[in-house]
Amino acid sequence: MLKEYDPLKKKIFRVIDNDGKVINTKWFPDLPDEQIVKAYKDLLFARTADLQTISYQRQGRIYTYPPNLGQEAISIAAGQLMRENDWMVPAFREMGAMLAKGATLKELFLYYMGYEDGSAFKEARNMIPTSVPIASQLLHAVGIAYEIKYRKKDQVAFTFVGDGGTSEGDFHEALNFAGVWQVPVLFIVQNNQYGISTPFKMQTASDGIAIKSVAYGIKGIQVDGNDFFAMYKAIEEAVSHAKEGNGPVLIEAVTYRKGAHTTSDDPTKYRTKEEEMEWDKKDPLKRLKAYLKRKKLITDKMEEKLLADYKKEVDRQFTEAENYGPYPVEDVFQYHYEEMPDDLLAQKNEYERFLKWKEARV
């Protein structure tokens, strides 16, 4: 399949159309119906959480949040294919995949409320925290994949980046190292057409991102990122490719950031309603739902029920996070070194003396 969709052929890989009709039976993934329904549910959950998070932010109950709206199929597909053992190296717009890997919503909320505890992900195996400096995480995934190869482990490293991120030098170095080392890492580029306000054509003059794989002698594929089935199939193929020792794969997931960059951003400043409406037709949730409805695997009623449950669950976890409590002084200091250096300890003690003085003053 990776051959058939060699990026030099400039064919985007797609399995269903905007109405959820299968248009590519040859590469329709081999999935039991329940798993497809599960994908739909997870997508619905992720979207519900996303929308509710935006509203919490509007209420001033969390700080800045980067919505996933419109891009969720990518994370859901990856999430289904990542084994417990595989590594996940996120950027910051992969809620669905992080949940699949064992993060909890509560933790994500804690993070956006301003606790580092929200990026410890205590129960998630082999997932490192969000990386804020764009594209820098890609190199970590390559290093992890080196360990996999060195230790001959049956694992794959998944990593994510945005279209904007492909302009950074670290994108280049990561793909180049991975190509030379031939390590099992999948680079998933969420090409959502914008880096904040900067449109894709201002990021690069190349014809998409997948084609950049040529520069590193590695495989690449351009996929309709709003098509769950296409994403699933492409990642599945890429995983086999990597596991068989054939090296990394660059997967370009063509999608659209339907919401704002973050809750502090206003997209009306830089894009048109028409464009948004055009992409609305390709919404991944709608398309997956249309597929399932046609197959009579879900009904509107089921959806209503799910939605109600999900809202409650999101709220429950949010409330838990809101009651997390104050931030101990200890936590400012204790995680920098295995053992706290004397001078740092002295700084902590000095600060605590100040706090006592302050309390006494009032």
Add this chain to the structure above:
Amino acid sequence: MLKEYDPLKKKIFRVIDNDGKVINTKWFPDLPDEQIVKAYKDLLFARTADLQTISYQRQGRIYTYPPNLGQEAISIAAGQLMRENDWMVPAFREMGAMLAKGATLKELFLYYMGYEDGSAFKEARNMIPTSVPIASQLLHAVGIAYEIKYRKKDQVAFTFVGDGGTSEGDFHEALNFAGVWQVPVLFIVQNNQYGISTPFKMQTASDGIAIKSVAYGIKGIQVDGNDFFAMYKAIEEAVSHAKEGNGPVLIEAVTYRKGAHTTSDDPTKYRTKEEEMEWDKKDPLKRLKAYLKRKKLITDKMEEKLLADYKKEVDRQFTEAENYGPYPVEDVFQYHYEEMPDDLLAQKNEYERFLKWKEARV
């Protein structure tokens, strides 16, 4: 021509064979015989200077020097095509091009003797000094080319980098910015098969360097870098392309570093005699000479005479450099800011007081 040699076709552009016979009449550059003879002379001069510099270094009369041996045709071709007005942004292995641009051997010697004055290039127009941090200079050339486009000037920016340098993030960012900005810059990669001891296959898994142009939506071409005519023609075409507003070109000059990386390096540690002998057959000076001999444009006697003159000239300039004199204290301080900050002036004064004290002590 750039189309015919699209790097995806994986054809290297070559005009003469190893014996100096024309094998590609279609793209033989339109050059008067005198200019070809001039190229040969300049190449011979560059080589003479190079070899002599190595021997000065062995005598302990200069510090580390990176020889050009075997790669000179690239610089000579570029040097003939750069107009006074064009910009030259070197790496550090482009002696021929720097001389063509107005640098003097004396200056280069001063530089390798350890004087910054040797990188001021007083008479050279629009050439910035050698850049030691690999690949970082490419971005300067792109910024310069932006100015050319912004001011609508009739200029082109030439910049150079090695195969090793293509692994750096700055290579990626430079080509990407140039592609987006569509500015008149030529990236000339001297792919001499090694970055110090690291062979090309450890730098990248891609099929050569020219093909990386695809990742930036720009033109690229792979050229036999030891074929003066091919280099001349390719650069000539690239210049037209850039001047017509079609954006940057990536030129991969396939060559071989016949000498050591620098005078402190020992290539026997990491490559074979056989490999060296194989490449020796493709020596650019030999090939150009063979062409000219066949056309009866030079004779062995002419060459002998030239060589004798050149040696003398190189020695003359070297002696001048050797007599350059001591390094004034002033020069440590005076070039950091337009006006020397008070504190820096105080540091200088303090140091001068120390020097007086020291003198008095003896």
Add this chain to the structure above:
Amino acid sequence: MKVMNMVQSINNALDIKLKEDDSVIIYGEDVGVEGGVFRITEGLQKKYGADRVFDSPLAESGIIGTAVGMAVAGLRPVVEMQFSGFVYPGFNQIISHAARMRNRSRGKFTTPMVIRMPYGGGINALEHHSESMETLFGHIPGLKVVIPSTPHDAKGLLIAAIESNDTVIYMEPKRMYRAIKQEVPEEKFNIPLGKAQVISPGTDITVVAYGAMIREVQKAMVLAKEAGISVELIDLRSIYPIDRDTLATSVKKTGRILTVTEGPRSFGVASEITQIINEDAFLYLEAPPKRVTGFDTIVPLPKGEHHYMQSAEKIFYELEKTVKY
């Protein structure tokens, strides 16, 4: 005169320079159409065109490296780092080229460029968005490093920075962007780089600060006044070159000094000031020069940030101890 906040006064400075000098070029991530995430460059692309004010690809080394080239070729680029915490991919271009081109070419090529970046804490931001790492730049030979504390100074210093033929790192205390408004002259004016300013004279102790810390010190001064302590407040304005004279003159009068900075403690600006005072006013010192700074830790996320920040009380606490020493 017009009442402006710092966002407006910086925008105004850029506007003036764009207008009077067509070699001024502004670019960076999202500075064009959107006018930057803090709206500093708002409206400038419309006014001056997309070849003078524009969005760049997302690549800091690319931004700074191309600016070096533009500057060498005769332009005066003013580039923006979206946050100072994201300047590091471009660090090599700063330290290896922007700071060195003049010396390397013995004055033949200069890099008259300004790298603007919002820095500092107090805005409840994500990781990497609250750093104060001015020391790193102060230690690099060949750079000038400037930090304004008011809308007025922001304008005068930025104009001077753009007109300087040296590379200037211009750090904007983002917490002050909209925190205060002030009368600012509408016409062009310069504030010389490298000069500190005595903001309010006093006799018992010298307090040195810059950027957003000035306001915190001013709050602490209310407490100090209640306690009968007279503070001489100096706005450093320029991290490099540092204005030794103003510092030493003040300490010769007060005999005591406290420096307030946001960044990590060790190897910070406060230590340099202490060294300078030891060199220039040792015999006048009645107490050890004191520092109120961030810890040697990463700035905590918002819920823990108050622990890290310098408050009026924390400043007063140390100030009082130093005066009573």
Add this chain to the structure above:
Amino acid sequence: MKVMNMVQSINNALDIKLKEDDSVIIYGEDVGVEGGVFRITEGLQKKYGADRVFDSPLAESGIIGTAVGMAVAGLRPVVEMQFSGFVYPGFNQIISHAARMRNRSRGKFTTPMVIRMPYGGGINALEHHSESMETLFGHIPGLKVVIPSTPHDAKGLLIAAIESNDTVIYMEPKRMYRAIKQEVPEEKFNIPLGKAQVISPGTDITVVAYGAMIREVQKAMVLAKEAGISVELIDLRSIYPIDRDTLATSVKKTGRILTVTEGPRSFGVASEITQIINEDAFLYLEAPPKRVTGFDTIVPLPKGEHHYMQSAEKIFYELEKTVKY
């Protein structure tokens, strides 16, 4: 015991760790087949295989960033920067990740990695090959920064660095690589990170130095002795954490202190030491803490480098002034 120079003792430390711990991986530019431009890793690829000791592509961010990933996954990468002047393309990976992964993940992920780099002047090198910018690393929270001055210490400190679960910047004074030989134990030993060492006790003045400057101070001590001055020499060994106790204890005895470093003066290590002494031993000070450092300039090319370097005479000159103060 075996007589070794610093190249040999570092190679020996790497050899020991490669042998006893298969999670130790060494890579960087030209460290494999060639054994590095200074031959530090010579023979190790042959001995341990090309999957444990190898050449990387020419990309410092790539080297450090992949090392962060390896370390997170449980390896102990020891990577080489060919010269410290070329670490800057990788600066972002150091400051944003190697120094922060532990805190960000609340201790779940650690980055036990070592970044080795030759630094410092005195070898008649090209531009960027003679820098001493340890301050930049010292100021970054989350890093440890170590500098040995002898073959013996180089081994013990490197072994400790590799065994540390923190990220360690290990800077090698390249001028010392082959400058002296010394008896070094052949077996494994550790020197704890974060501890300074009193090299020779004295009573009149404390001199602090590290790396190649130790030897220069020792030469200056010959002149001091002639002048009847008794010097207590401290090898700092660790830039961060810095050993306040050893410094303060010494100054409480001598009353005077001089710090010698190679790097630029402003915002340098000397200033931090002065601040510490002011905080911890102010009342014992009989003269202002003095610094002998590089200038606030770029290190000149070889013909001018002697102006920049700290010589025995320059150290003695300042030392005598401080003692006579």
